[in-house]
Amino acid sequence: MKKTLVSALTTALVVGAASTTFAAANPFSDVPADHWAYDAVSQLAADGVIEGYGDTTFRGNQNITRYEMAQMIAKAMAKTDVSAADKALIDKLAAEFSDELNNLGVRVSNLERNADNVKWNGKAEYTYKSLRDKDTTDPDQKKKNSDHLLFRLEPSAEVNSNWHVNARLDASTEMDSDSAKDNEDKVDLKRIWAQGNYGNFQVKLGKFAQIDDDSIFDTTFSGAEVKFGNKVTFTAGAGRQSDADLNSQLKDFDETANYQYAGLGYADGKFVGGVDYHHLNADSLNYLKDLKAKKDYTQDDTANIWLAKAAYQFDKTNGLNGFYANNTSADDFDHAWSAEYDYKGAQAENKGTWGMWAAYRNLGANTALFSTFDAILAGQKGWEVGANYAPFKNVVATLRYGNGKDLRTDNDIENLFGRIEMFF
Template sequence: MLKKKLITSAITASLMMGVASTSFAATNPFSDVPADSWAYDAVTTLANDGVIDGYPNGTYQGQNTMTRYEMAQIVARAMARTDLEKADKVVVDKLAAEFAEELDNLGVRVADLEKKSDNVKWKGELKYKYVQANHDEGKDKRSNKLEFKLEPKAYIGNSGWTANAKIEYTMYPETDSNADGVEVTRAYVEGPLFGATVAAGHLPLDICQGMIFDDELSGVMVDFGSDVFNTNLTVGRYSENDHDGKIPEDKTAKDITADYYGVQFDYTPSDNLALNAGYILLNGLDDSVDLDLDVDDNKANLWYAGGKYNFDKNIALVGQYLQNTDANSYDKAGSVELQYKGADLKDAGSWGAYLGYRHLGENVTIETAYDDADAGQKGLVAGIEYVFAQNLVGSLLYFDGKDMKTDTDADTVYTSLKFKF
């Protein structure tokens, strides 16, 4: 059993810095905590921020003992706060470790408390990026953009299901102009069903370590298995119009949307090793739309395999191979990276770097997640990320290689500054 005064002191140590300036002016919710009490500021702050509750008769009764379950409730609410300073979070994490068993045993009820404390969670980023792509043969390209993204997540009761969305907006600082408008690029639900995790709607599509897709599709995705061996099944429709930017005069949007069928297997036998392999069929591709795929029978059969090996906590080797067996040319892609350390958004001063080689056949890489090289290029890549302040990270990436179609030199410089929240 624990004294409420002791618990109030412990929690106050973790929360006071972040909430004192706004909460002390609030009305005292407890009749038995006078303004001249040593606990007045702490109790008022925690109560008005929803961290502690009193009794139905409007009293706090700080002299009473409390159960470890009551303490677990308080810790859970403290953990659910999103505005804690780094030092305050360290203290809350220590409290969570102290009551780990109770939190684990109370699992569902604690999860419910976190959800009720804020039914809708928001995250997002504001990113400025500048890209300079140079070609010995062909037109040089320069991109200067400011991108804003919001990703709300709403808990659907106590079902374990969530509703998710992604909202994006782009502007061009160089010309002080906006893109066409605000876009909702994702809208889907996700949750447990028959022992699997199911997502349905307009979904994120990030597979094959991002080599093929960093995109979205409309469909259903099912994940099942364990932490060691997991299977992902995806069925849906993939729009070619997203990449071409226009619909041919004799076509409708439905005509240029392909059927998508995919499976990926992930095998993680240890903390040091993670392997993946998979297959994707895109059926019903329209050759009048510039998807950069020279394929037979309006379809693409994509096979891939790869993995990651951590030599220690600082050094890792990452590789991926991909082939489109229906492509007439440039049907293979591969990438290998040696990664060092890693930028931790919560840790100012942390950084990460990589050095690698990419070969990205244009008939097999569709909407790649790589920022350093494009489809149709091969060559060396290098990059570094640095965290200037918590949730503020800068990137500098470089590509030096060739455009495969013309076999001429090309290079790219990519820089970005991201504010995450």
């Protein structure tokens, strides 16, 4: 297998943290200063990882052999002042090119071959919520505040070149409850699944986030999913949906629901879009009774929900996204939609980055069954504004404000949401 300039740039990223001469003087006549790879190539030369062809040329568009790539990796392995992340990447490259490295006299042990098979990511977060019903006479519903702490671990283990096993483990506590009786400290295995990737074909088995985790179906389910395609993708899944993932405004399913879904997606450059279908059935899906009006809003035991979504990124700072969904089996609250404008956005890895957004959402509770929007909730409609900011590397602070109506009672609502996340 032959590589081109991309291989060299991979190694450049590996040794980047170890170098003190970034963007050194131009060593190659065929890599001008305005070339997209200039900084990386110059640093590689300054670090002694590449030497060019002796005639002042780099020939970046020319294929290189695995043996030549191994030479660069060997030089990167000789460096000692590298970070833990860079060392892990070096080990992984060394495992891939172990045969060539052995021919060069660079020993790669079996332990090194298996290095970095398990990766750990995670975060710690604090969340504050204040949900307010301006028109209710019930003091318990007038204002509900909560303080929540979460510690999340997300391991990913490599089984072989095609299969990985992934998981999500959450430990959480409610800070607004100090008594041992009322405190809801808990540790949950939220997700665990095996994922196989074969070119443009992917399969998932276990409990995982499904096709619409970017809209009203932001939840997990237990089952199987297949996906294939490149720019145009087809996804289908089937399994069981737990009643524990329903919105808090709804009563639980009498039993866990059977769940099937399928969708077509398209992604090309600045535009992403898709059309999906979701089917759920269980013994009952009943809503809270409106005691004042003496009404009982009841959903059929079957939900058939169609959803269309799209997003367009105009440039690096401006984007639009939205969706529309309709539950054809519901008699009321049978549609949900959202339109959002985004300006920039905080990047956890880049200190000082920030973003802001404005949105209008109408989330009919018979359709937005699993919505996790934070400022306008399921069963509500209204405006949301928000902003996020990265004050330090790997730390993001988010604020959201929602103002609108409760769809069931027509009461005015106001929601506040704040979160601080620390990623590792």
